[in-house]
Amino acid sequence: MDTPHNITMIAPFGIRPKGTLLARMLPLAKALTRDGLRVVIVAPPVHNPQDAGTQCVYDGVTVIHTASPKLPGLLGELEQARLLVQAVLHANPSCIYLFKPKGHAGLAAQWVHWWHPSIPLVIDCDDREGTGGWNDILPYPPATKWLFDWQERTMPRHADAVTVASRTLQSLCWADGCSGDRIVYVPNAADLAGVAPLLSSKDPFRLVLYTRFWEFDCATLIPVLAQVCAAEERVHVDVIGAGENAEEQTFARLIAEAGLTQRVTMHGWLHPEAIAPLLQQASIALVPVADTLINRARCSAKLLELLGAGIVVVGHDVGEMRTFVTSAVNGILVPAGDTDVYAATVVGCMQDHHVLAAMQEAAIASARTHHWDARVAPCRAALQLATEHALERTRL
Numbered sequence: 001m002d003t004p005h006n007i008t009m010i011a012p013f014g015i016r017p018k019g020t021l022l023a024r025m026l027p028l029a030k031a032l033t034r035d036g037l038r039v040v041i042v043a044p045p046v047h048n049p050q051d052a053g054t055q056c057v058y059d060g061v062t063v064i065h066t067a068s069p070k071l072p073g074l075l076g077e078l079e080q081a082r083l084l085v086q087a088v089l090h091a092n093p094s095c096i097y098l099f100k101p102k103g104h105a106g107l108a109a110q111w112v113h114w115w116h117p118s119i120p121l122v123i124d125c126d127d128r129e130g131t132g133g134w135n136d137i138l139p140y141p142p143a144t145k146w147l148f149d150w151q152e153r154t155m156p157r158h159a160d161a162v163t164v165a166s167r168t169l170q171s172l173c174w175a176d177g178c179s180g181d182r183i184v185y186v187p188n189a190a191d192l193a194g195v196a197p198l199l200s201s202k203d204p205f206r207l208v209l210y211t212r213f214w215e216f217d218c219a220t221l222i223p224v225l226a227q228v229c230a231a232e233e234r235v236h237v238d239v240i241g242a243g244e245n246a247e248e249q250t251f252a253r254l255i256a257e258a259g260l261t262q263r264v265t266m267h268g269w270l271h272p273e274a275i276a277p278l279l280q281q282a283s284i285a286l287v288p289v290a291d292t293l294i295n296r297a298r299c300s301a302k303l304l305e306l307l308g309a310g311i312v313v314v315g316h317d318v319g320e321m322r323t324f325v326t327s328a329v330n331g332i333l334v335p336a337g338d339t340d341v342y343a344a345t346v347v348g349c350m351q352d353h354h355v356l357a358a359m360q361e362a363a364i365a366s367a368r369t370h371h372w373d374a375r376v377a378p379c380r381a382a383l384q385l386a387t388e389h390a391l392e393r394t395r396l
Contacts, residue, residue, distance in 0.1 A: 003037070003380045003383045003384050003387070004093075004094035004095035004120065004383055004386075004387050005036075005037050005038055005094060006037075006038050006040075006091070006092060006093050006094040006095070007029075007032065007037055007038065007039045007040070007093065007094070007095050007096075007097055007383070008039075008040050008041075008042060008088050008091045008093035008095070008096050008097070009025060009029060009039060009040070009041045009042070009096075009097045009098075009099060010041075010042050010043075010084060010088060010096065010097070010098045010099065010105045010108055010109055011025055011041055011042065011043035011044070011099055011105060012043075012044075012046070012099060012100040012102060012103055012104075012105045012106075013043065013044060013046035013047050013048075014043050014044065014045050014046060014047055014048035014051050014065055015043065015048070015051065015056075015063055015065075021041070021043065021063075021099075022272075023188065023301035023302075024099070024124075024126055024165070024188055024301060025041065025099045025124075026041065026058060026061065026063070027189070027191055027372045028186075028372060028375060028379060029041060029061040030058065030059045030060065030061055030372070031372040031373050031375060031376050031379075032376060032379060032380075033059065033060040033061055034060075034373065034376075035373075035376045035380070039060075039061050039062075040061070040062045040063075040064065040091045040093075041061060041062065041063045041064065042064050042066065042084055042087040042088050042091065043063060043064070043065050043066070044065070044066055044080050044083070044084055044104045044105065045065045045066065045067075045068055046080075046103075046104070048065075049068055051065040052065055052066070052067050052068040053065065053066070053067045053068075064087055064091075066080070066083040066084055066086075066087050067083055069083065077104065078107075080104045081104045081107040081108045081111065082108075082111075084104055084105065084107075084108035085108045085111050085112055088108060088112055089112065089116070093119060094119070094120075094387075095119065095120045095121075095122060095383055095386060095387065096109060096112060096113075096119055096120070096121050096122070097122045097123075097124065097383075098121065098122070098123045098124065098155075098159075099124045099126070100124070100125070100126065100127070100129060101123050101125065101129070101151045101152050101155035101156060102129050102147075102148045102151050102152060103147075103148065103151075106151040106155060109121060109123070109155070110155065113158070113159075117390070117393065117394055118390060118394050119390070120160045120161070120383070120386035120387045120389070120390035121159045121160050121161075121386065121390070122159060122160065122161045122162070122163060122382055122383060122386045123155055123156050123159040123161075123162050123163075124162075124163045124164075124165075124186075125152075125156060125162065125163070125164050125165065125169045125172075125173065126164075126165040126166075126169075126188075126298070126299065127165075127169075127294070127297060127298055128152075128168075128169070128172070128293055128294045128297035128298070129148050129149075129151075129152045130145070130148050130149030130150075130151075130152040130153065131149050132292075132293040132294060133152075133293065133294045133297065134148075134294070135148055135149060136294070137214050137244060137294070138244060139245075152176075153176045154176070156173050156176060156178050157173075157176055157177040157178045157179075159178075159182075159386070160182070160385070160386035160387070160389040160390045160393070161182045161183075161184065161382045161383070161385040161386035161389065162178055162182060162183045162184070162382070163183075163184050163185075163186040163378075163379065163382045164183060164184070164185055164186065165186065165187055165188055165298070165299035165320075166187065166296070166297055166298060166299045166319060166320045167185065167320070168293070168296040168297045168319060168320075169297050170183055170185060172297065181385075182385050182386075182389060184378050184379070184381055184382040184385070185378065186375050186378050186379055186382070187299045187320060187323055187370075187375075188299045188300070188301045188304060189304065189370050189371050189372040189374065189375050190304040190305070190307065190308045190367040190368070190370050190371050190372070191305075191308070191371075191372065192368065192371045192372075192373075195308040195364060195367045195368055195371075196280075196308075196309070196310075196364075197364075198310040198360055198361055198364055201280075201281075202280070202281065202282070202283045202310065202360065203236075203281055203282070203283060204283045204284075204350055204353055204356055205232060205234040205235045205236065205283070205350055206236055206238070206281050206282045206283055206284075207228075207235060207236070207237045207238070207282060207283075207284050207285070207286055207346070208237070208238045208239075208240065208278060208279065208282035208284070208285050208286070208306075208311065209221075209237060209238070209239045209240070209241075209285070209286045210240045210241055210275075210279075210285065210302050210305075210306060211239070211240070211241045211302075212241050212242070212243055212244065213241065213242070213243035213244075213247035213248060213251065214243060214244060214247070214294075215288065215289050215290065215295055216288040216289060216290045217290060218247060218250055218251040218254055219254060220288065220290075220337075220339065221251075221286070221288050222254050222255070222258050222260075223339050223343070224286070224288075224339055224342050224343045224346070225237065225255070225258070225260055225263075225264070226258055226260065227339075227340070227343035227344075227347070228343050228346050228347055228350075229260055229263045231343075231347045232347065232350055232351075235263060235350070236263055236264075236265070237263060237264045237265070237286070238265050238267060238278050238281075238282065239251070239264060239265065239266050239267060240267050240268075240270055240275055240278060241267075241268070241269060242268050242269040248266060248268060251266075252266050276309075279305070279306065279309035279311060280309065282309070282311050283311065283312060283349075283350075283356060283360065284311065284312050284313075284314060284346060284349055284350065284356075285306045285311045285312065285313050285314065285315075285331075286314060286315075286346070287300075287303065287306070287313050287314065287315030287316070287321070288315065288316060288342070289315055289316040289318040289319070289321065289336065290316075290318070290336060291316070291318050291336040291337070295318050295319050296318060296319035297319065298319065298320070299319075299320045299323070300320070300321075303315075303321070303324055303325070304324060304367055304370060306363075307324060307325075307330060307331075307363040307364070307366055307367040308363075308364065308367035308368075309363075310360045310361070310363055310364045311360070311363060312330070312331050312332075312349055312356060312359045312360055312363060313325050313330070313331030313332075313363070314331060314332050314334070314342070314345050314346050314349060315331065315332075315333055315334075316333065316334060316335070316336040316337075316342075317333040317334065317335060317336065318336050321333055324366060324370060326362075326366075328359075329359065329362050329366075330359055330362035330363040330365070330366045331359060331363065332345050332349065
């Protein structure tokens with residue numbers, strides 16, 4: 001049976017400012033479009049009300065933002081889901097591809113699945129959303145947390161196929177009752193357009209911390225930075241990003257208390273075009289990762305962006321990190337929680353310029369290997385599995 005050719009993806013929120021659509025959904029849609037499929041993305045204007053009712057085309061992929069709901073409260077939430085359903089059905093899909101089984105998007109996908117069971121449904125899981133995941137980080141109301149947790153635990157097992165960004169998510173789907181033969185591993189990938197030749201002007205003492213701050217305890221990185229700065233006076237660290245709950249302010253305060261303000265520049269949240277020049281200068285990326293369920297479940301798109309910029313990653317050996325980082329080849333992974341080993345590893349990378357240069361070249365090579373076009377085959381396999389399962393299901 002052939003892969004369905006009209007794919008309608010349902011996004012959990014708009015094209016900005018969150019990362020799911022830009023970092024995973026849209027590049028995968030572009031890759032499928034290059035492979036001959038027609039892909040439409042339908043997104044609610046959550047977080048970006050200025051985009052409500054608009055439509056754009058990105059390299060052949062049409063992105064439709066639905067209108068903002070007019071009703072208040074719970075009725076407005078249901079109206080948002082209804083608007084998504086209308087947009088999805090108007091696109092006349094031969095397959096629906098839901099990204100994140102939660103919220104308005106999840107309700108819309110369930111709605112279509114119930115009333116139009118012949119349309120195959122694929123669900124993509126790229127994060128732990130419920131208990132042990134984003135429910136523990138973001139201040140959702142209790143009822144919303146319950147809904148997200150219920151959706152995440154029940155929707156994938158009723159889907160016709162599931163794609164997962166990590167092996168941990170694959171295991172969690174198995175635990176929640178998903179059929180193992182309908183789960184397909186599709187990790188994140190690099191955008192080849194962003195992978196450039198290695199610049200000779202990179203500063204071996206320029207470090208970058210590119211983060212949203214929830215991935216680690218801010219206090220644990222301060223002694224690492226103190227040891228690194230004490231070992232080499234030329235070190236400077238660019239910190240890119242902001243936390244969900246202003247954690248960057250806490251981090252800046254800890255930096256000041258440690259007397260490191262002159263060695264660290266806090267850039268805050270930046271537009272993508274402002275990030276690239278900073279990455280071009282940096283030689284080493286600090287990627288601290290606490291050993292938690294949410295970190296084991298995720299597949300960092302930023303990690304591939306760092307590798308594609310020719311930056312050596314020094315991170316913790318947690319979750320999907322080893323999928324992309326091979327120690328002593330394109331970066332180094334150390335055990336989570338060992339501050340002294342982490343600091344010594346960073347210092348060692350800075351001091352051996354020949355090894356550092358070799359790892360930078362390997363970083364770029366690895367990003368070129370893990371590109372989005374290489375994810376088309378497993379994604380097509382998931383779409384075909386969904387089509388076959390939907391046909392069997394509707395025959396019963």
